[in-house]
Amino acid sequence: MTEQPRIVHLGLGNFHRAHQAVYTADAAGQPWRITAVARSNRQLVETLKAQNMSYTIVEVGPGAAEPRRMTVIDRALVAKDEPAAVRAAIADPECHVVTLTITEKGYGYKPGSSDLDVEAAGVREDAAGLGDADRVPTTMLAVLAGGLLDRADSGNPITLVSCDNVGHNGTGLGRLLRQFAALLPAEQGDKLTAYLDASVSTPNTMVDRIVPATTDKHRDMAAEAGFEDQIPVPGEPFTMWVLEDDFAGPHPDWASSGAILSDQVDRYELVKLRLLNAANSMLAYLGLLNGGTFIAEGAVNDAIKAATWQLGEEMQPTITLPDGFDPIDYRKELFVRFSNLELGHTCQQVGSDGSAKLTQRVPGPVAWHAEHGDPAPKALVLLTAAWLAAVVYADLPEGNVPDEPARDLLKQLAEGGVDQLAKAALVDHAVLGPQLAEQTAFVEAVSAQLVALQEKGLAAVLADF
Numbered sequence: 001m002t003e004q005p006r007i008v009h010l011g012l013g014n015f016h017r018a019h020q021a022v023y024t025a026d027a028a029g030q031p032w033r034i035t036a037v038a039r040s041n042r043q044l045v046e047t048l049k050a051q052n053m054s055y056t057i058v059e060v061g062p063g064a065a066e067p068r069r070m071t072v073i074d075r076a077l078v079a080k081d082e083p084a085a086v087r088a089a090i091a092d093p094e095c096h097v098v099t100l101t102i103t104e105k106g107y108g109y110k111p112g113s114s115d116l117d118v119e120a121a122g123v124r125e126d127a128a129g130l131g132d133a134d135r136v137p138t139t140m141l142a143v144l145a146g147g148l149l150d151r152a153d154s155g156n157p158i159t160l161v162s163c164d165n166v167g168h169n170g171t172g173l174g175r176l177l178r179q180f181a182a183l184l185p186a187e188q189g190d191k192l193t194a195y196l197d198a199s200v201s202t203p204n205t206m207v208d209r210i211v212p213a214t215t216d217k218h219r220d221m222a223a224e225a226g227f228e229d230q231i232p233v234p235g236e237p238f239t240m241w242v243l244e245d246d247f248a249g250p251h252p253d254w255a256s257s258g259a260i261l262s263d264q265v266d267r268y269e270l271v272k273l274r275l276l277n278a279a280n281s282m283l284a285y286l287g288l289l290n291g292g293t294f295i296a297e298g299a300v301n302d303a304i305k306a307a308t309w310q311l312g313e314e315m316q317p318t319i320t321l322p323d324g325f326d327p328i329d330y331r332k333e334l335f336v337r338f339s340n341l342e343l344g345h346t347c348q349q350v351g352s353d354g355s356a357k358l359t360q361r362v363p364g365p366v367a368w369h370a371e372h373g374d375p376a377p378k379a380l381v382l383l384t385a386a387w388l389a390a391v392v393y394a395d396l397p398e399g400n401v402p403d404e405p406a407r408d409l410l411k412q413l414a415e416g417g418v419d420q421l422a423k424a425a426l427v428d429h430a431v432l433g434p435q436l437a438e439q440t441a442f443v444e445a446v447s448a449q450l451v452a453l454q455e456k457g458l459a460a461v462l463a464d465f
């Protein structure tokens with residue numbers, strides 16, 4: 001192995017710094033270093049450099065450890081400013097692993113499918129321009145593909161570890177790269193495909209740690225511990241990482257720092273997406289409609305908690321559980337984690353990108369229930385209606401408005417009337433994917449629930465629930 005084995009991480013944000021960075025820093029054996037790549041956040045990279053590449057993790061809530069100084073990331077790049085340097089970092093023989101946290105929408109999936117959306121903005125242009133290392137790609141997939149194309153010259157193996165809340169995240173990434181390769185000029189496409197086949201692995205993973213955005217409170221907590229830090233990362237004490245043992249070459253001994261190597265990652269993924277993330281979305285949208293700001297407020301509100309528990313009841317039978325896994329314990333512990341008010345996890349943050357997130361969290365369970373005789377499970381209906389209500393109709397304070405890539409389309413569709421929106425969005429425009437578009441009884445129930453939310457309000461809907 002090279003002298004200074006290295007990971008290139010794509011998607012420098014709080015989650016990476018509180019999750020994979022910690023497992024890497026704590027791994028036994030030869031130390032690994034991280035070159036972290038932000039897509040466009042110049043300020044974060046400059047601040048990190050100004051702080052000698054160090055930052056603090058501030059654990060918050062019951063059982064929190066003391067603030068901890070981290071120095072495992074020793075190089076940071078901005079993809080938008082230094083595209084050639086990012087490619088060179090991926091192609092470098094010292095790099096053996098690329099990890100990714102680029103968010104659900106960052107992969108470029110066609111909504112609700114496991115295929116690349118070749119019509120999405122920038123994809124074809126990125127493919128046509130991939131031969132030019134100085135060109136700034138629009139998509140993160142092209143950032144990665146450019147590095148891999150250059151690396152293919154050496155044939156050095158590499159492991160690509162997707163760490164986003166996407167089902168089959170590794171298998172999907174491999175497929176997207178191959179579909180992107182098919183868009184490249186023939187010689188480049190053949191080279192990339194041959195390299196992917198021969199020397200690249202893409203293990204599936206499940207990642208878990210609640211990591212909110214940084215606020216002044218966290219800066220104060222770091223300062224109290226003696227760390228002047230503009231960019232500390234808050235995180236709950238809980239952390240979990242499950243990976244397939246499928247590495248193309250050298251990798252940190254993440255199992256020695258607590259990661260679980262398992263051949264049941266697909267089961268853990270569904271546990272996470274359906275029990276944790278979906279419940280989190282429910283708390284976010286009901287919380288916003290209830291005038292709340294923090295996830296923890298909903299987690300201790302009886303009516304919201306009951307609806308969220310019911311969602312877990314509907315999710316649980318749709319999952320083949322990992323061996324020895326106790327779902328009730330897990331779900332109870334989730335409420336303890338969600339109730340961590342000090343953590344300051346906001347409904348705005350969890351509620352953002354709902355169209356990309358719910359596509360991972362809702363259609364599969366709805367299809368399962370339809371096959372088992374219940375086309376409109378009430379908590380899944382409420383979750384979907386609450387998302388539409390929160391992003392289209394709710395009059396929220398500015399700081400509480402979730403980002404929503406589909407908002408303009410949804411607002412335009414809403415001009416047809418509240419009773420028409422669900423069908424127009426979910427069936428005609430398949431905003432949550434083609435699988436859900438086929439569930440017409442479900443969509444009718446969502447429509448009725450959305451009308452009820454608008455006419456009677458959340459309190460009345462929850463009272464009837």
Ligand code: CS2
Pocket residue numbers: 165207208209210211276277278280281349350351357
């Ligand atoms: C949340 C997740 O924003 C969201 O959609 O559900 O970020 C959640 O906090 C993490 O997945 C926890 O591991």
